[in-house]
Amino acid sequence: xxxxxxxxxxxxxxxxxxxxxxxxxxxxxxxxxxxxxxxxxxxxxxxxxxxxxxxxxxxxxxxxxxxxxxxxxxxxxxxxxxxxxxxxxxxxxxxxxxxxxxxxxxxxxxxxxxxxxxxxxxxxxxxxxxxxxxxxxxxxxxxxxxxxxxxxxxxxxxxxxxxxxxxxxxxxxxxxxxxxxxxxxxxxxxxxxxxxxxxxxxxxxxxxxxxxxxxxxxxxxxxxxxxxxxxxxxxxxxxxxxxxxxxxxxxxxxxxxxxxxxxxxxxxxxxxxxxxxxxxxxxxxxxxxxxxxxxxxxxxxxxxxxxxxxxxxxxxxxxxxxxxxxxxxxxxxxxxxxxxxxxxxxxxxxxxxxxxxxxxxxxxxxxxxxxxxxxxxxxxxxxxxxxxxxxxxxxxxxxxxxxxxxxxxxxxxxxxxxxxxxxxxxxxxxxxxxxxxxxxxxxxxxxxxxxxxxxxxxxxxxxxxxxxxxxxxxxxxxxxxxxxxxxxxxxxxxxxxxxxxxxxxxxxxxxxxxxxxxxxxxxxxxxxxxxxxxxxxxxxxxxxxxxxxxxxxxxxxxxxxxxxxx
Numbered sequence: 001x002x003x004x005x006x007x008x009x010x011x012x013x014x015x016x017x018x019x020x021x022x023x024x025x026x027x028x029x030x031x032x033x034x035x036x037x038x039x040x041x042x043x044x045x046x047x048x049x050x051x052x053x054x055x056x057x058x059x060x061x062x063x064x065x066x067x068x069x070x071x072x073x074x075x076x077x078x079x080x081x082x083x084x085x086x087x088x089x090x091x092x093x094x095x096x097x098x099x100x101x102x103x104x105x106x107x108x109x110x111x112x113x114x115x116x117x118x119x120x121x122x123x124x125x126x127x128x129x130x131x132x133x134x135x136x137x138x139x140x141x142x143x144x145x146x147x148x149x150x151x152x153x154x155x156x157x158x159x160x161x162x163x164x165x166x167x168x169x170x171x172x173x174x175x176x177x178x179x180x181x182x183x184x185x186x187x188x189x190x191x192x193x194x195x196x197x198x199x200x201x202x203x204x205x206x207x208x209x210x211x212x213x214x215x216x217x218x219x220x221x222x223x224x225x226x227x228x229x230x231x232x233x234x235x236x237x238x239x240x241x242x243x244x245x246x247x248x249x250x251x252x253x254x255x256x257x258x259x260x261x262x263x264x265x266x267x268x269x270x271x272x273x274x275x276x277x278x279x280x281x282x283x284x285x286x287x288x289x290x291x292x293x294x295x296x297x298x299x300x301x302x303x304x305x306x307x308x309x310x311x312x313x314x315x316x317x318x319x320x321x322x323x324x325x326x327x328x329x330x331x332x333x334x335x336x337x338x339x340x341x342x343x344x345x346x347x348x349x350x351x352x353x354x355x356x357x358x359x360x361x362x363x364x365x366x367x368x369x370x371x372x373x374x375x376x377x378x379x380x381x382x383x384x385x386x387x388x389x390x391x392x393x394x395x396x397x398x399x400x401x402x403x404x405x406x407x408x409x410x411x412x413x414x415x416x417x418x419x420x421x422x423x424x425x426x427x428x429x430x431x432x433x434x435x436x437x438x439x440x441x442x443x444x445x446x447x448x449x450x451x452x453x454x455x456x457x458x459x460x461x462x463x464x465x466x467x468x469x470x471x472x473x474x475x476x477x478x479x480x481x482x483x484x485x486x487x488x489x490x491x492x493x494x495x496x497x498x499x500x501x502x503x504x505x506x507x508x509x510x511x512x513x514x515x516x517x518x519x520x521x522x523x524x525x526x527x528x529x530x531x532x533x534x535x536x537x538x539x540x541x542x543x544x545x546x547x548x549x550x551x552x553x554x555x556x557x558x559x560x561x562x563x564x565x566x
Contacts, residue, residue: 002130005201009050012204016043019211023218034081035218041078042207045071049204055132058125062114062134068199071207072146073107076153079210083157083179086217087164087171090520106149109142118142129201150190157183169564175220182213241309241329249274249288258329261309262302280304287313288325301332308333385515390420391562392511396548399555406503406547411471416504419476423483423508426456450492456480478502483509488542506545510536510552513543518563529560 020039048067055061077099084091113120121138161179164171185206193202241258243265245251251268259265264280274281280302287300291313300311310332313325394417401408427435430452434445441449457477464473482496482505489497517532527535533556540546 005129005131006050006053008201009046009053009204012208013043013046013050015208016046016204016211019208019215023215034078034085035214037078038075038082038214039211041071041075042211045075046204046207049199049201052133053131053201055125055134058123058134059114061125061132062123064132065113065134066111069107069110072199073103073110076150077103079182080153080156080160082214083160086175086179087160087168089160089164089168102149106146109145112142116140129196131201154183154187172220175217178213178217178220182210182217185209185213241327243284243327243329244324245274245284245288245327246324249285252324258327261307261329261331262304284327287311287327291325306333307331385519386421386424388519388563389423389508389511389515390417392514392559393417393420393508395555395558395562396507396511396551399551399558400507400548403551403554405550412475412504415472415475416479416507418472419479419504420508420511422456422460422476423479423512424452424456425459425480426452426454428459429455450484453481453484453493475502475504478505479508481505483512485509486543487545491543501545503545506548510544510548513539514559529556529563 016039020036020043023035023039045068048064048069048071051064051067052061055064080099081091081096109119112118113123118140119142120136121140123134123136126133126135157179161176161183165173165176189202189206193199196202241255241261243251243254243258243262250271250273251265253270254262254265262280264278267278268274268281274285276282276285283300283302290297290300298313300313302309302311308331309329312328312330397408397413397416400406401413430449434441434448437445457480460476460480461473464476481493482501485491485494485496485501485505486509487498487501487506489495491501514532514536517527517535518529520526536544536552537549540549540552
């Protein structure tokens with residue numbers, strides 16, 4: 001037995017395990033399981049090749065070959081799904097399931113070797129390049145199905161690369177070149193292994209090369225991931241603690257800042273009811289008791305050692321149903337020390353209080369952004385919609401202000417742009433089975449989805465009414481509540497028509513629909529700018545306020561430039 005070949009396979013197995021560990025340690029998106037699946041499947045395949053090299057009879061060789069076929073059967077599927085993920089292409093769950101069943105069928109057929117001639121006809125043991133292997137008198141019909149299987153995924157991968165290169169501007173050309181290199185390596189290795197008459201000696205090296213290419217692609221993906229960069233930046237700069245407690249007084253979680261401020265929370269298991277077991281729990285329960293007796297009570301205090309903390313408590317509810325309580329905890333020690341100092345000057349005290357008010361506003365805005373982001377992360381249909389539609393509102397308002405035809409005040413313009421990200425907050429109250437449905441809704445589901453407008457207005461009022469200016473709160477409520485009303489009265493939730501619909505909601509409606517048209521959804525492809533422009537224009541006077549028509553026409557080139565750069 002050739003020890004050099006055995007050593008080579010052992011080294012390949014070791015490198016595959018190292019690469020697997022490296023991916024699992026560094027990969028920042030555990031919700032995407034395709035990459036871990038690739039990197040876990042490869043060591044299994046190489047292990048089968050090693051066992052094949054060590055085999056001493058046909059039974060051992062066939063068993064080792066079946067282990068190798070686990071990788072050979074599922075790896076093309078995982079790689080294809082990885083290509084789709086990298087290129088931001090969606091595939092329905094039904095098609096994914098069919099492909100997975102097909103791969104499983106191939107593996108089952110390959111596992112019949114030694115028991116049936118359907119895959120290999122009369123296999124026998126032999127040595128190839130000094131190590132164990134096997135040969136066959138002929139290939140069974142199922143083996144040709146495996147070749148078709150491989151050819152299908154090669155063509156599918158190539159199609160994804162070509163389609164992305166020609167239409168997907170949000171995929172880097174570097175990434176596409178690396179994907180092309182990965183495909184070329186796979187195709188060349190297929191012919192080399194056939195020429196050498198041994199997949200077991202060629203494929204392990206190919207697997208390692210493929211892993212290195214994938215690690216490079218993943219590294220580039222992290223670099224281009226703007227959403228992840230923004231979230232990481234916000235998390236690193238956040239100094240506010242957040243605690244979430246259910247309506248039934250169960251502890252639902254806290255961020256790192258809250259756990260650092262109130263260490264006793266670390267002893268609480270998620271989804272367990274708070275009791276009087278410790279000072280922090282007692283305090284939180286007292287806060288909840290106070291807000292249940294006095295809904296206007298929103299601010300509470302807690303002292304831990306020599307530290308003073310202030311909690312802004314918000315009941316997360318809609319209609320008559322309460323969902324829970326969200327606490328924003330901030331360190332109030334310096335303010336309390338200032339107030340307790342008898343010699344502090346009035347100017348210092350006023351400045352401190354002003355700074356605290358500004359800080360509260362910042363916390364409030366961050367809370368709204370976090371909630372809006374959480375809503376969007378749940379909705380599989382509208383990725384990026386909140387940010388894009390907010391930019392559309394800003395562009396449209398700037399054009400209306402420039403034309404000076406509606407006499408918009410600077411205060412109104414600032415308020416609607418600030419309120420735009422809140423327009424779909426009510427979706428936080430919609431069940432995942434409906435919100436994440438990949439296709440169109442049936443009538444009952446659509447009626448449920450329509451309730452998000454009124455629920456969003458209720459949430460906005462609940463979160464903002466005690467701290468924001470009433471004028472802004474009213475703008476934000478109108479944006480959330482009425483952005484699905486239609487100018488001809490056929491919209492929801494109130495069926496308002498014409499100027500009965502608040503101007504801020506009429507503007508939001510144009511931005512909301514425009515983004516939906518020019519963006520891809522799981523149930524439709526995106527429309528061209530020309531098609532979207534025509535649809536909006538044809539709907540002026542029915543869906544949209546015709547007084548917005550001129551402003552929309554003038555700002556359309558700017559909207560197109562924004563989406564082209566996305």
